[in-house]
Amino acid sequence: MRKTLYILIVGVLAFYGCDEKPKEQALNTTEVAEFQQPNIIYIMADDLTTQAISAYGGIYKDIAPTPNIDRIAKEGMLFQDVLCTNAICGPSRAAILTGNYSNLNGYYKNESGGKFDASQWTFPQEFQKNGYQTSLFGKWHLGTEPKGFDVFKYHNSAGQQGHYWNPTYNENGTNVKEKGYATNLSTNFAMNWLEKERKKDAPFMMVLQYKAPHRPWQPDKKYEQLWEDIEMPYPATFNDDYKGRELTAGDTEMTMEYFSRRDMKFEEPAHLKGKEKLKWAFYGAKKGEVVQPEGMTAEEGRKWRYQTYIKDYLACVKSVDDNIGRVLDYLDKNGLTENTIIVLTSDQGFYLGDHGFFDKRFIYEESLRMPFMVKYPKKIKAGTVNEDVITNIDFAPTLLDLANIQTTQKMQGKSFKSILEGNTPKDWKQAMYYHYYEFPYWHHVQPHYGIRTQKYTLAHFYYNIDVWELYDLEKDPQQMHNIINDPQYASIVVNLKAELKELMKKYENDKSLADFRMITDKDFGSIVDKKDDETSVQDILTNKK
Known part of the structure; x- marks a missing residue:
């Protein structure tokens, strides 16, 4: 009996001993998985x-x-x-x-x-x-x-x-x-x-x-006619007149008037080759070259171009969404x-008829x-x-x-x-520094730098103009009203300029306006007349200009 009891006890201990070891290993595996690199x-x-x-x-x-x-x-x-x-x-x-x-x-x-x-x-x-x-x-x-x-x-x-x-x-x-x-x-x-x-x-x-x-917003074949029978809604700022922003938002080549024949999917003549082919396709991208079907008024043509553009753009997004679904499904399976x-x-946002624009580049939302x-x-x-x-x-x-x-x-x-x-x-940061340099190619958007907080946007357009803009994002989220000269915002402008000055120093970009213009000119060359002063941006931001 003693021998039998001894064997029984040893067996039980062995059983539980074997049971404990896998549990310990499972715990370690879980811990390792918890810290596994994603x-x-x-x-x-x-x-x-x-x-x-x-x-x-x-x-x-x-x-x-x-x-x-x-x-x-x-x-x-x-x-x-x-x-x-x-x-x-x-x-x-x-x-x-x-x-x-x-x-x-x-x-x-x-x-x-x-x-x-x-x-x-x-x-x-x-x-x-x-x-x-x-x-x-x-x-x-x-x-x-x-x-x-x-x-x-x-x-x-x-x-x-x-x-x-x-x-x-x-x-x-x-x-x-x-x-x-x-x-x-x-x-x-x-x-x-x-x-x-x-x-x-x-x-x-x-x-x-x-x-x-x-661009040029070419949908997959199955989505080319996806919204053919409906009129897409227009953004609230579609008919922006750029009042108070005439030299900035109002002086670009990215409005509804600058779509090319290729953008608008005009059928290309079969006999064209080389430079003639390119010239035909990109007609409409320059000032005065407005593309639209014959017989339309200016307003009808503007809306027609927007409808063509927005439907093609969103159809391209549709394919992106489909393919992201493929990736997510693979991970699940x-x-x-x-x-x-x-x-x-x-890589940034984009205008879908907002402010009458397509493209990007601006500090605007x-x-x-x-x-x-x-x-x-x-x-x-x-x-x-x-x-x-x-x-x-x-x-x-x-x-x-x-x-x-x-x-x-x-x-x-x-x-x-x-x-x-x-x-x-x-x-954590409460504001960010922005700077855009390219001009006049492409789309003729003035170089500018600025600061964006959760409440305000302040920007300085400087290449061959000297224009400041301020927007109160709480009162004017669509940025239709430049309030830079509004007396009640005078102290806010001073504070934002001081904060912008510190950000430009922090990010090692506190150069002179002449230096910034040289960056714009490099590779393209000096395209338009500009001021050539050595004014320090730091002096501008402390109102020493």
Whole structure:
């Protein structure tokens, strides 16, 4: 009996001992998983604006909803005040990649207005160095070959603008012409990499950047006639007369009068070739070249151009939304959703007939505000909305911080990881500095710098004019009334100029106006007469001018 009892006790202890060990191992596995580096998918559409995303509301939300993009917001955090430091494609991308303003990364203007210095540090290089698998698909648009990616396939025609149909891609150094629609193709390449090429035992960081909905707004065939039978609504500021802003907003080449034959989808004559072909296609983009069907009045033609434009633009967005849905579905089906950070953004905002405009460039809200949302189930509470001031130079340090990657690289941007987790630091920025340099190409928008707080926008347009503008965003959110000369705002102007002065010093861009004009002139040359004084911006901002 004693022997039997001894065997029984030993057996019981052995049983529980074996049981305890797997439990301990399971606990350790859970702990390891908790600190597992996340995968990151950074999605950026070109010229996508908040007005075109139904999660942000607006006049198109019921006509042209974006359910897949909205899903990222619904399951993550939607940002209302993410702002672009230089609202133009290439310079914004450079700021995002480097975490620095144009004056430090050296890329002030688009193609033909400089070139991105590919030898400098970018955040994908840091991910690659720290064991991440890295890939890039779609649009690059920096005039260089990407660095920091194990695999890349980017648009490499039309100055890296790319084409919507049958585009040429640079695939790891070799040009390849593909057949099909660019938005679908770029996603196909990304999905193929996710499914077949990436290693399953290491985290990945994938950059997926669409050409759409950039000009010339060519929809997929199945969406060409999507809204043919309806009249799209008009923005409240569609008939802006630019009173009080005649030399700035009122002196551009991005109004409804500047759409080309190509933009308006006129059928091209078959016999045209070379320069004649280009001349015919781009007729309408210059002053006095108004494109519209015969017999229309000026007002009818203006509305017709808007209707053509907005339907094509939103149809391009429709394809972007479809393809984002493909990516989200893949993550769900393959158990990757919980540990994958999804970022959805654009290089800046865009005008959809607001103020009678298309394009971007201005410090005004529609082009300044970037759509931005982040989904990361492990860290971000679903359905949250944030209204803190964040800029595109903050993206790089934040992504690195989320991946627990330490870097010695100096960046002007700051991580907002704690904001994503629901905690805004007490010392977080309350204002941002903006600077746009390109003139007169393209669209004839005056170079300007300024400050944007949550309540005010103050801007100085300086190339060959000297115009200040102030907007009270609480009383005038559509920015129709320049109140710079209103006496009741005099002290506010003084305070904003002082704050702007400090921001320009902080970001190492407190040059003279002559220096800023030289940046504009570089590559293009001096196109128009301008003042040539050496006035210090710092003196201007302290009213010593």
